[in-house]
């Protein structure tokens with residue numbers, strides 16, 4: 001049920017073995033590298049980067065740290081935070097819900113890979129507004145989103161008998177949402193193809209103006 005979504009997601013990642021199944025490689029793949037390099041090209045030297053739903057920290061946070069970024073990762077799964085601390089000892093990791101956390105500092109860049117679709121889609125606009133708020137002037141976001149507009153979906157046996165839940169709009173809705181949250185879109189791409197389970201919309205966008213949250 002959608003009102004138990006966070007519990008379903010958290011338990012799913014505690015039970016399943018995401019790293020072994022999806023993140024065996026310690027280095028980013030071709031598409032990740034392309035976008036990460038572009039992301040870094042807009043940031044200052046030694047940028048502060050926030051990773052929402054960082055998972056076990058490889059390969060993305062590991063790459064960013066190697067490129068001189070000061071990385072803060074947030075994840076709802078205690079197991080993933082423990083793994084991330086081992087995988088990327090030079091980064092800082094916080095075990096919290098990224099949609100609820102209050103941060104005392106601002107960031108030059110924010111990444112979020114395959115995580116935003118794990119919170120109810122009615123909250124996605126507010127999350128982009130929050131990203132806008134905690135980014136410094138000219139800050140940049142790099143996010144991967146569900147692209148199919150499938151709405152709320154639950155799988156009973158996602159991994160190792162664990163349940164999992166996703167909730168997404170279609171890519172056009174995200175494009176407008178990101179623009180109306182105060183960003184200029186710099187680059188987009190699709191991963192997978194329409195109709196497939198793994199159909200994702202990648203967006204690199206730059207903070208254009210500041211909007212108060214709730215707008």
Ligand SMILES: C[S@@+](CC[C@H](N)C(=O)[O-])C[C@H]1O[C@@H](n2cnc3c(N)ncnc32)[C@H](O)[C@@H]1O
Nearest residue numbers: 013053054055075076077097098113114115118
């Ligand atoms: C598919 S994994 C992606 C992990 C990592 N970004 C990567 O690309 O390898 C999704 C991650 O988002 C985390 N997550 C889901 N909902 C979250 C929430 N509300 N707050 C913080 N983390 C969350 C999960 O625990 C999981 O580690």
